Amino acid sequence: MTRQGIRVLEINLTEANIQIHLRKDLLAYLGGTGVAAKLFEEYGRFDLDPLAEEQPVIFANGPFATIYPVATKVIAVFRSPLTGEYGESHAGLRLALAMRGAGYDAIVIHGKSPKPTFLVVSNDGVKFKNASAIWGMGAGEVGNLLRKLAPGAGHRSAIRIGPAGERMVSFANVNVDTYRHFGRLGIGAVFGAKNLKAIVVHGNQDHEVDSMQEYKKVYEELYDQVVDTDIMDKYHGLGTAINVIPLNELGGLPTNNLQSGRFEHAEEISGEAFAEKSLLRQVACSGCPIGCIHIGLHRQQFGEAYEYESKSISYDHELIFALGSFLGMSSQEKVYQLIDRVEELGLDAISAGVVLGWVIEAFEKNMIDQETLGTTVAFDNVEGCIHVLEGIVKQPNDFYRALANGTDAVAEQYGGLEFAMTMGKTEMAGYHTGHAHVIGQSIGARHSHLDNAGYAVDQKFRKDQDQPEVYKKMVQQLVEEEQWRNVVTSLGICLFARNIYTPDVIIRALEAIGITTTQNQLNELGKKIYQLKHKLRTKLGFKIDDLRFPKRFFDTPSLTGTLTPETINNMLDEYKKYVNK
Structure with missing residues (x-):
């Protein structure tokens, strides 16, 4: 550029x-x-x-x-x-x-x-x-x-x-x-x-920097923040899998298709357990000194007479949630088997896990039978889940063709919307923390927990849930966070480093490469992109009033307590004020 x-x-x-x-x-x-x-x-x-x-x-x-x-x-x-x-x-x-x-x-x-x-x-x-x-x-x-x-x-x-x-x-x-x-x-x-x-x-082009002296100064300041402070320690040490135990203790780890926020085998599939038993190495993206990508060694037998193969498999919190606690998988071995199959087939791991959760519960409730599935399925049964994953790709019958359209679509056709764990037709992420996470993923431009970190907003306002109109403050936080994240991700910054790249640092870093701006201009750009995305998604069919929320979200207590439809509706009404300006 x-x-x-x-x-x-x-x-x-x-x-x-x-x-x-x-x-x-x-x-x-x-x-x-x-x-x-x-x-x-x-x-x-x-x-x-x-x-x-x-x-x-x-x-x-x-x-x-x-x-x-x-x-x-x-x-x-x-x-x-x-x-x-x-x-x-x-x-x-x-x-x-x-x-x-x-x-x-x-x-x-x-x-x-x-x-x-x-x-x-x-x-x-x-x-x-x-x-x-x-x-x-x-x-x-x-x-x-x-x-x-x-x-x-x-x-x-x-x-x-x-x-x-x-x-x-x-x-x-x-x-x-x-x-x-x-x-x-x-x-x-x-x-x-x-x-x-x-x-x-691939390529070998070089790129000149306008002010090498200032560039080096800013680079070294950022580098020191990354490697010489504790801000990024958790990402290198255990990675995002560090979240498993705290979320479980607080009742925010989605388990058995969100029938619970706590998993009895959480310690066996925690970040600590993966690190102690199978962590092979940490890998970094190009230009990053952290090494947050945790690679585990998965060893499995494929034949008699001690025929084994070893694979290097990446794991993190979202994979451990979606293919672990959400499906009741009680061991690292089972989680690795599912990750391995999901990777080779080329499926999104979160959506794959959540759609499997719906399948298991629908099977338990006799909404789909063994003949349709071609197998039996149950929580903590890895073989049945792998069969279903392969069926999603092969699509041997109408049911699997519907399943290939995602959790929301298959539940619309076969029933079970009340336990189809989606937000804005997108499968939920690995947090059951409260109203802000549900609303944050539902209203985020890409229906992602990374749009606005609703799970963090829930924890920030955890002790204020009973205060009148606290939902207004939570929506304001969600919107402002998403607007600023639009700036951060327009620059190419990984969201793990969002607290290091303060507005002042960003302005100086841009200046060193020949781009002059102010904090006010950055804030306005974030709002501009936010409104552009909302305009685009609206043209593509998004309607706030069409959002629906599975009953399961309100039945299973979250990290911040029991969710209510009233608060969800209040937050949606508040959100409309920001996008209708």
Whole structure:
């Protein structure tokens, strides 16, 4: 990125050609989230199905990406096959570095290849490669092959889909460099609909910094904050899996399809237990000194006479929740087996776990039978869950075809909406903390707990739940947090480092690379992006009044107590004041 403009690579899969645009007007959005949203406004087809070939998938880098510590995220935007609404997902590891090296700040892909294709993107252009030989392969196996195709070990990125994306499962993901993902909302299905199996990005372009002296000063200040203080310690030590035990003790760990907020086997699948028994190493994204990606060693027997294989598998809180406590899985071995299968199939782990929770309970209530499922399922039964996961991809009957559309859709058709644990048609994240988390994920632009950290707002106001109109303060916090996060993610900053990148630090860091701004301008940009996203999602069909909340949220006590429909409705009415301005 330069002050001359945002460099956008446009790829037409139908025609197998490209165009490169230098967009000075996009500088007003900085990069990342802001640029991706603006490009979607231009390229998105609001009148067409999410999987129509004309729909774009957009990747946008931020100006801080890999040149400042913990600025590692690329933003992907698309129309979600899961919700039909605005889809946004973030991923780290090497993609931000590879895009910078290739010289592109954003990539827009539209059209549909006539045959399975993968792309090789570099500073020399784009190569369209036949992917017929790798179509049908698992995400991990494909990654091993793709890494041999491009030069620059450590400077290239290989993103790809598994069989779930090829079959256009509405919650299929895109694997990024094995251990990270564009996970939620079904971007993998968008790839599959375009016959796009994978993209390899690499490049060797250098980028000059306007004020090297100031850049070094800001960089060292940020680096010291990351490595020499305790602000980031938990992310390196146990990672987000550190949340399992505290949430369980407070009654906020979703268990057995949220029939409880506490799990009797929480200690066996806690971050501490994983670290002690199977942690192999910690991996960092390019440009990050933390190493928050925790890789465990999963060893399993595949034949007689001591035939074993060992796999390196990434785990974190959301995976342990979705494929652990939420399904009643009582051991690390069972959690690893589910993660391994989800990874190879190319499914979003959270959605996969939550849809399995609904299946198990629906089976227990005789709403679906063994003949339909082709197996029996139960909490703490890993074999049945794996059978269902494979059925979601193979889709052998009408039930599995419905299941491939997500929890909300299958419950709409087969019943059980009261225990289909979704918010805004998106499967819940790993927190049952209170009203703010439920509302935060429901009203967030991408229906994610990461939009506004509602779980943190719940804990902040935990002792004030009985105060009159406290819900107004919680909604204000949710909105203001989401607006500021739009600024942070437009820069490419990982949200783990949001407390290090204060407004003052961001202003000085931008100045060092030739971008002058003020805190007021940053705040206004956050609001501008917030309103743009709401405008886009509204055009795609989002209506606040259409939101529904499973009865289970109100039946199972949360970390802050029992939720009430009255408070939920009050918070929604309060939220309308912010988006209708």
